[in-house]
Amino acid sequence: MSQQSRTHDLLAAVIGGFALITLLTAGWNVDTSGPDPFYKGPLLFPVLVLSFMVISALPAIRRLIWPATGVKWYLDGNGLPVKTMWILVFLIAALFGFSIIGLEASTALFLMGALHFMGVRGLFQGVGLPLLLTLVIVLVFKLFLDVWFPEPLFLNWMGG
Amino acid sequence: MFEHMLAGFHAALTLANVLSLVSGTFIGIVVGILPGIGPMVGMVVMLPLTFSLAPDIALSLLLGVFCGGYFGGAIPAILMRTPGVPSSLVTSFDGFPLTQKGEAQTALSAALIGSFGGGIISVLCLIFLAPVLSHVAASFGPPEYFSAGLFGVVLVVMANRQQMTQGLLLLGLGLWFSTVGIDGATLSPRFCFGTLVMQNGLDIVPVCLGLFGIGQTLLLVERKILQTDQLNLTGSTLDFSKLRVAFRYWKTLIRSGIIGTFVGLLPGTGSILASFMSYEGAKRVSGHPEEFGKGTPEGCLASEAGNNAVPAGAMIPLLTLGIPGDALSAVLLGVFTINGIYPGPLLLVKEPVLINTLYVSMLLINISAFIMLALWLRPFALIVRAPAGILAVYIMVISVIGIYAVNTRIFDAMVAVVMGVVGYILLRLGWPVVNLVMGVVLGEILENRLRESLSIGQGDPMIFVTRPISLFLVVMTLLIIVVPLFFDHRRRASEAKSYPGR
Known part of the structure; x- marks a missing residue:
């Protein structure tokens, strides 16, 4: 820097x-x-x-x-954070996903998508662990803490 | 007082509280060991889970994360030259050279004794200083509170005076954030830009969680933090025979613990300064200053005692004045207020059992952190190899859901994500993010006290200099601006004289 x-x-x-x-x-x-x-x-x-x-x-x-002589726009040499920006896009999509497809599907899809993007492969690490964490989140927030999450709009659409 | 202490012991030793502080300490050690995550991220992620708990249990959990984080930070600093928390950087100066000499166990023993001793000394200072300060603060009116708050923000800015412009702007931005929403005194909407969701204002929790939780994890997505992959550690537990070596430096331990407590007491100074000051103090007094930086257990002990004394030190202004000294105690302030408890001079009188429970819990946290690390040293050390980028993804999703759960508002989660982006940019630029948080935290206190003071004085600002305590604080504020700037100027002038070509 x-x-x-x-x-x-x-x-x-x-x-x-x-x-x-x-x-x-x-x-x-x-x-x-x-x-x-x-x-x-x-x-x-x-x-x-x-x-x-x-x-x-x-x-x-x-x-x-009036810049001093020799000053540059150089920041830290770490380049454009492409991976970070994509993870951020996934996160924002997951946030909107809560009300569209529900907490469970949105969380699981975010985790699987983001981890795949980060280069995580394999059934356990890429699918099993995200599903396990989703289960833990649902148990903690929905059952233990009794937090209300919006009814997925998707279900309303399906129901007509 | 004795019966309150006894009641505190009783409440702290209940199963729920012990479980809470042990789990908090465990989580704190884990997040402290993981470089780039740290106790702040741990605390803000755990915060939503505490809202359904009783205040003493919630505070024990978060204090466990807070103190445990500083304990854990020394492990990667010593074994891999990668500080788990920024203040453990100083520990690596001597810790890593000792590891290279095959004496990792000596370094770890010194660091753990330092952390433990520093933690205990600072809690004892807290127990004795809090009532004294609280007694003084009982005579505070709005002008004194405003002057104390102003002293705090100026101290935060001066602590980062190498980045004065950035620090001032972030502090200002934080103060402005605190004004968004309905004004409590007049019920006028402010800076809501015609929207309803903004009327609730920007809550401190999503702001902190975004800046530290999401901002820091976004940074971890692309960065490789570990300096080395090698783990030179013999044995799976701490070698208890090495503890004798550390006890030789008991004077350093006491001095560093006291330095750390007083640095923690000052707003915005942070644990890095505590580590450096303790380390430099030990080096100056030591009979062998040439050994510092080459691998002396005394260096590890001094640095860890200094940084581990900060949490209890930071609790002193929080409990007695209601003014948090740093971002971590600002989160604790959130837990107090959510439970309808307002820290200030009357807290020690109104909630003596809760306060004594906190004291005892902090002692127990230090004991449990020491025991956990001593017994499970190797398993904890192995955590450092967990892939930070992947952990970052998990932390992000828990943070966003957690922040939604606090008020069940998607808007709060959006605020956290926006603050995460702001935090990421600021962290990458190396700007002092803590100033922004301190602005948000102290903004409401400063504004309310300013308006109350001016109302008492019929709009005359001279009220701040006509009352003795307020005048003293105003003079102190001016001194902490003028004195460092004067010395900086003198240093630059002498450097210019020594190197005229520069």
Whole structure:
């Protein structure tokens, strides 16, 4: 990791920019119609925090506009995290899958798919273990903790 | 007081509590041994499972993971030069050279005695310091609380002052996150962007779980962490004859335990600083400082005593002021509040049995971690070879389902995934993620106390400097900003003088 990388300044500037936009639009995003004076009101603390963020980002914005000689965009040499991004896509799909195909099917499919993608092969490691963990999850969350999970939409569709 | 202590012992020694703390310690050791996972991930993954438990049992479980993690982190640091938790890096300075000399058992004995001693010393400090601090805190009003919270956030930023811009921005982002949702005082919606789901705000649990649980595991998907695959360990249990060697350094043990407790007490400083300070302290006082870094058991002992004293140290501001010193104690704060218990100066008066149960549980956790590691050293050491990427996938799915289970809201799971992506990016960039968490945790405390203080003072901010305790805290806050910056400036100036070409 290189602390001199311009990537750090770019991210700092993005966060600072976000803070500035949020600060400028705070009047629309916070209901200040109550009778309280400003120092008791809901906008005092956010305004202080957002102003503080904008000021904190100024040095990074300055470095981004006028970079020192020799600074690069190089980050850590680990490249684009393709595998990580795919696992993330699987995870998001599993999350939506809870309400579409149910907890059990969604969890098992996520585990089998992600592990296959990670290079895990073999009946036990690739299928058996994911099914076992799914069973443990169902037992712990549904039976032991009695957590409510949404009725799978898929079943509703099948039932007409 | 004595009967409360006795009641604490009684509650801590119930079967349910003992089972809970032993399981927590076991899980803590496992996650501590696994490089890149650590006690924070373990705690946030276990958190949803604790909501159906009684508060003392839930806290014992999580404290077990918290303390067990630091015990376990030393094992891969010594045997494979790969710290299980970041603070065990210092343990590897002397631990791995000892392993290379065929003295892994000596290093492990010193580390385990260090961890055990550091843990016990810090719990004793907690037992004696908490009532004192609580007595002082009883005279706190909103201005004093605000000043104490401000002192905490400034300390967090100054602890990472090498990355000042990043630290400030993340702290600010965390503070802003804490304002999202319905404002408790005026019931006004804030930054909900017209959506209903945002009105409940961003809960600390999905934020922490996302940043640490999912963020860290996303990082593990592609990274190879182990420095070596070789495991040079003779015997399957700890060689108890080597414990004698470690006991020779009892003075180092006591000093390091006290250093670790006080570092843990300060918000945001973390266990790495405790390890380094204890190690450097031992080196400075030692009759053989040249042996440090080449393989001395004293180095392993000092480092482990320092980092294992941090959990109990971090409990002191949490229990007495209601201000968590780090992300791990912020998670514990969540368990307290979910059970309707609000840490602060009155906690020791209102819940004496619970507090004493916690003290006894922490002592028992240290004892059980020592016994487990001493007896099952080799099986635990073998865990380090588990493929991190595959474990990451399992942890991810448990995290997402666990976070949904807390409030049965898919939105919380989505927040956790988004925070996971944010955490992944920040971890990869090496930004201080802890500042973001501290912002979320301290945001509500700071805002409420600020508004209450200004209301008392009719909008006049001078209220913070006209009350003695608040003034003292404001002056301390200014000093911790000015003094380190002054010394940094002086150091840079002297470096520029020594190397004019640079």
